[in-house]
Amino acid sequence: MAKTGYGKRSAGDEDPHADPDFAHLHPRDAEIAVFIDHLDNGHAMGHKVLAAEHPRYGQQAFRTALNHLTEAGHLRWIKEHITVEDNSMRWVTRTYWSRTPRSPEWWADFARERDGKDVTDYQPGLARTEDPAPRSAPGVVPGDEPTPDEPGAAYRILAGLRAADPRMPLSETDCRSLEHLAAEWLSRGATPNDITRALTDGLPSTVSNPGGLARNRLEAKMPPQKSDTSTAPARPLRGRVTRVIMACASCDQDERTVRIDRGICEDCRKECAENPMTDEDIAKGFAEIAHLGVTSARFLKQKLERRTGGAVPDTFRSVPIEDRVFYHYRDNRDRIANGLPPRRWNP
Structure with a gap:
């Protein structure tokens, strides 16, 4: 997988899967197209990475096939100029895949629509995504919020100690009385595994009072409170696409310096056509x-x-x-x- 926000991206609005999806391609290109189509979004799209995972074809075959898929309208490399609200700017190359072959005009409209898109930096570094995952409070796993008819995450961690170590079979009364301590651990950034390890590591051969031992350990090993700066969620910097240009699928030059035709520059197309083989x-x-x-x-x-x-x-x-x-x-x-x-x- 590529870094978050990079790698394979679906262009969207595709036809459903069907047998003749890539019947118009050369058999080798069609096989590679099926291979790419089944990769997850975010998978690295370099020809070296793809060749390392394919059982039949090497780097040169993948490089040529990617050029053919680009000319057929399935692939495009698009450079996006990102402007962030802290006045920093950078170029990012995106790889877009379409199971349905698209015309050059369709891809031109697609690139034009990318201009102005919000690509807020939700991850450290250069990783960006248009669909950020919802942020949850520290120590709370999404979907684990307690409901009136369902025990909370802290209660379930304590109740699961019996399975983690038979020497710590806490009763329901013990779990209820210790739930606030376990919840405090979670609020301070501890994970469920941290709590389980704190309560099960180094136990004696027999435990006569599991509830008392758990209370002593939860109180004695309580992690420190986070400072205000670490608990306050940092607001992500807003970023926006301010310019979009097409790039060559083979040499990565863009239309500022070379003429791009169907996703390939003229020099790369000429190089591929110099020695055609039957x-x-x-x-x-x-x-x-x-x-x-x-x-x-x-x-x-x-x-x-x-x-x-x-x-x-x-x-x-x-x-x-x-x-x-x-x-x-x-x-x-x-x-x-x-x-x-x-x-x-x-x-």
Whole structure:
């Protein structure tokens, strides 16, 4: 996952999931599109991170596929200029994903609507979100507010001591009489685990008076009160998008310096189109690389055996020869599929 406020963001207003969602794409691009579509919002969208989690494709394949998905209207990199009320300003690059392919005009309208959006800084650093989670009082877990017919969080912590340690089976009377002490712990910033550890750590083999022991520990180990500055919730600084520009999905240049067409700058598009390869070229390249890899592995093995005076088990090598062949073949397979020349075998 990326830092809070970054990573994959849904553009919204998408069609429901269906089988032909990505039928218009090349099979490899369609597979990667399905993979990205099922990632959670906030997932890092760099080609290196995505390739590390995908079982079949490497970094080069993902980089090319991201360019193709951008041209097809599924992805856009948009730079937003943020102005905060403390007069600080910064540029932030957002990654927007749409399961439904969008036209360049649709994306232009989408970027224009981002201008003026409130992106208040609800997290430390540069993390921002338009939908902040509601803040709760210190020590109170959201949804744990007591109701007239339901015990409070402090009571439930005390009642759960029996399950945490059988030597501390507090009765209902004990829980009611100690509830105000546990609630005071929570108000001072303690967590339920802090209270449970304070009441169960270092217990004797038998506890004759669990209620009295719990009262002594709650009073003796009471955490200090927070100062006024720490208890007062800091008001988040208001931030607003004051400018929006399109960025290239490949080189991160923006439309201030280069012409962006369907999310890709002209230089990156020209670089990708210089050495187009047909399906026959790709299949032929796969066969050649597989043959070269096996042949090179055989010669390498013979060379090592001549040097050592006999066969050497793979357990004595840092990397088995077969694995080196596999890595070499997989790397060159991705390079050929992306229109790049294969690398020579380097024993």
